[in-house]
Amino acid sequence: MTDTAVFIFIGLIAGPLxxxxxxxLDRIVTARLQSRIGPPLWQPFYDVVKLWGKxxxxxxxxxxxxxxxxxxxxxxxxxxxxxxxxxLLILFTQAVGAVFLVVGALASxxxxxxxxxxxxxxxxxxxxxxxxxxxVGIYLETGSFKIAGLDTWNExxxxxxxxxxVVLGYALTIKLRKSPxxxxxxxxxxxxxxxxxxxxxxGPFLALTEIGxxxxxxxxxxxxxxxxxxxxxxxxxxxxxxYFLEVLIDxxxxxxxxxxxxxxxxxxxxxxxxxxxxxxxxx
Amino acid sequence: xxxxxxxxxxxxxxxxxxxxxxxxxxxxxxxxACLTPVYDIERFGIINVGNPMHADxxxxxxxxxxxxRKVLLNLFNQMPDPKLVVAIGTCALSGGIFxxxxxxxxxxxxxxxxxxxxxGCPAKPEAxxxxxxLGLNRxxxxxxxxxxxxx
Numbered sequence: 001m002t003d004t005a006v007f008i009f010i011g012l013i014a015g016p017l018x019x020x021x022x023x024x025l026d027r028i029v030t031a032r033l034q035s036r037i038g039p040p041l042w043q044p045f046y047d048v049v050k051l052w053g054k055x056x057x058x059x060x061x062x063x064x065x066x067x068x069x070x071x072x073x074x075x076x077x078x079x080x081x082x083x084x085x086x087x088l089l090i091l092f093t094q095a096v097g098a099v100f101l102v103v104g105a106l107a108s109x110x111x112x113x114x115x116x117x118x119x120x121x122x123x124x125x126x127x128x129x130x131x132x133x134x135x136v137g138i139y140l141e142t143g144s145f146k147i148a149g150l151d152t153w154n155e156x157x158x159x160x161x162x163x164x165x166v167v168l169g170y171a172l173t174i175k176l177r178k179s180p181x182x183x184x185x186x187x188x189x190x191x192x193x194x195x196x197x198x199x200x201x202x203g204p205f206l207a208l209t210e211i212g213x214x215x216x217x218x219x220x221x222x223x224x225x226x227x228x229x230x231x232x233x234x235x236x237x238x239x240x241x242x243y244f245l246e247v248l249i250d251x252x253x254x255x256x257x258x259x260x261x262x263x264x265x266x267x268x269x270x271x272x273x274x275x276x277x278x279x280x281x282x283x
Numbered sequence: 284x285x286x287x288x289x290x291x292x293x294x295x296x297x298x299x300x301x302x303x304x305x306x307x308x309x310x311x312x313x314x315x316a317c318l319t320p321v322y323d324i325e326r327f328g329i330i331n332v333g334n335p336m337h338a339d340x341x342x343x344x345x346x347x348x349x350x351x352r353k354v355l356l357n358l359f360n361q362m363p364d365p366k367l368v369v370a371i372g373t374c375a376l377s378g379g380i381f382x383x384x385x386x387x388x389x390x391x392x393x394x395x396x397x398x399x400x401x402x403g404c405p406a407k408p409e410a411x412x413x414x415x416x417l418g419l420n421r422x423x424x425x426x427x428x429x430x431x432x433x434x
Contacts, residue, residue, distance in 0.1 A: 027325075031323070031325060034320060035320045036320045036323040036325065036326075037323055037326050038323075038325060038326065039325050039326060039327075039328050040295075040328070043295070043296065043328050045292075046291075046292040046295040046296040046328055047292075047296045047328070049288055049289055049292035050289065050292040050293050050295070050296045050339070052289065053289030053290075053292065053293065054339075054363045054364070054365070055363035055364040055365075056363075057336070057363050194333045194334045195332070195333065195334045195337065198337075199334055199336070200336065201336075202336035202337060202363055203363045206337060
């Protein structure tokens with residue numbers, strides 16, 4: 001019982017803390033790749049605290065409600081992850097959060113917000129099947145959707161599911177809002193949609209969406225860690241390498257349109273998934 | 284304590300909104316130059332946002348005329364408090380060489396209250412960065428609850 005409480009506590013704290021640090025590191029590495037110095041490591045925390053202290057303005061009350069629901073759903077998903085719960089349950093909880101963010105954006109009449117929300121829906125449509133395939137792959141290998149047995153699994157999953165790890169990489173790139181998939185909104189300054197999905201979230205509610213995004217980031221990196229769960233050092237190396245590759249891809253690629261995203265991600269992702277699943281089944 | 288933290292965060296993370304009233308683009312190029320690796324204002328946590336609802340500081344360049352006045356007021360009113368206004372370049376300060384023109388109202392301070400004036404034609408990137416950091420002190424000086432206002 002106390003163990004459960006401790007894990008819930010760790011899940012709630014780890015999300016914002018690790019997520020913020022990852023985001024700070026991301027900004028520094030990005031700046032270095034562009035031969036700039038970049039902001040301090042704590043910058044994302046300053047941003048969120050500042051936004052928290054700003055005036056509350058909402059276009060529509062539902063937007064505030066949706067921002068709270070987004071944080072609630074993503075934090076519950078991460079807590080479930082730390083409790084080593086069911087993979088499918090975690091995925092669906094996280095999807096509920098993602099949809100609430102879209103509903104909040106649709107609650108405003110701003111065209112930027114509307115178009116951003118529609119693009120975000122297409123992004124969700126692109127990566128959700130891939131995440132389910134990853135879960136199915138883990139099930140076929142271990143015989144369970146539970147995460148609980150993975151840290152003592154005799155062989156790292158990466159050896160058996162290498163293609164599914166690449167597929168998870170696609171989902172990760174979309175989820176972290178990295179180029180070439182940062183259609184709905186992006187961390188970078190200007191774009192044709194102003195700030196897309198997040199245009200009409202402002203002040204404390206923008207801070208909430210940022211915290212929710214941190215929870216999601218940690219959750220997605222958590223999924224990556226499952227692929228080498230029996231060795232701490234290898235797990236850390238795997239996560240850091242993956243994240244560095246994400247930042248690199250973000251910096252070397254341009255934003256593409258949604259047609260390309262949907263076609264490319266489904267064609268590559270579904271093919272790689274099916275190949276890997278057949279390999280597992282036959283092998 | 285939390286108030287102090289928020290105040291510190293405000294100084295550490297000012298997000299800029301840049302509006303060109305009707306400038307010759309000289310000052311605008313200098314504003315954008317601040318974002319380049321040479322000046323790299325992201326060192327100070329400054330981000331150039333395109334959305335007034337996310338911005339803390341409004342950078343205005345160029346003279347205000349009867350058309351851009353409405354846009355300027357609209358942008359200013361959309362920014363949530365606390366906010367600052369920095370006028371950049373001679374035109375934004377007083378109307379510059381265009382001040383006598385029939386369609387020109389004058390400087391930015393004819394429309395909204397300006398916190399920092401940055402001189403120059405065009406203003407140097409160093410001067411702009413200096414002006415913004417000078418303006419940040421206003422965040423710590425301004426009393427809680429006191430709002431910036433339009434004229």
